[in-house]
Amino acid sequence: MTSIRPLTPDDRDDWRGLWDGYLTFYESDVPEHVTETTFRRIVEDREVHGVIARDDTGRAIGLVHWLTHASTWSDTDYCYLEDLFVAPDVRGGGVGRALIAHVTDWARSNGSSKVYWLTQEGNATARRLYDAVATNSGFTHYEIDL
Secondary structure, X not given: OOEEEEOOHHHHHHXXXXXXXXXXXXXXXXXXXXXXXXXXXXXXXXXXXXXXXXXXXXXXXXXXXXXXXXXXXXXXOEEEEEEEEEOHHHOOOOHHHHHHHXXXXXXXXXXXXXXXXXXXXXXXXXXXXXXXXXXXXXXXXOOOOO
16 A cells, blocks of 8 residues: 655655656756755755655655645635656556645645646656546646746
8 A cells, every 4th residue: 555644854865766767757857956955845944845655565656746836816825736756667556646636635725726737748648647637727838947
């Protein structure tokens, strides 16, 4: 059975393995100081929320990070699910769905009016799950790196 619990400093090595897998999946790289800041923001500063999923042997098999922010379209916060990763060998077994449900339950209990996230258009495996648990808003994401 999968267990999901908040990240702690003791999870650092397991989190790092999943984080590196996530970055590899998206063919991305972030500087080491950004990785360090991210973990600190989750476990010390609590600016970003994060949990780790473990299987019944205690092996780390997934992670999710999220944060909330004010909105001009609501009088409550929105919850942005920023990072979601499940170990490749357990995909399709409900871990991703459980992690999304965890964030949704958290957001509901903390007064957010919605949970939203982004993914790459070609991420067909993840999009099958996302289409099953959420509504595609139809918006296209743009950004300007500074």
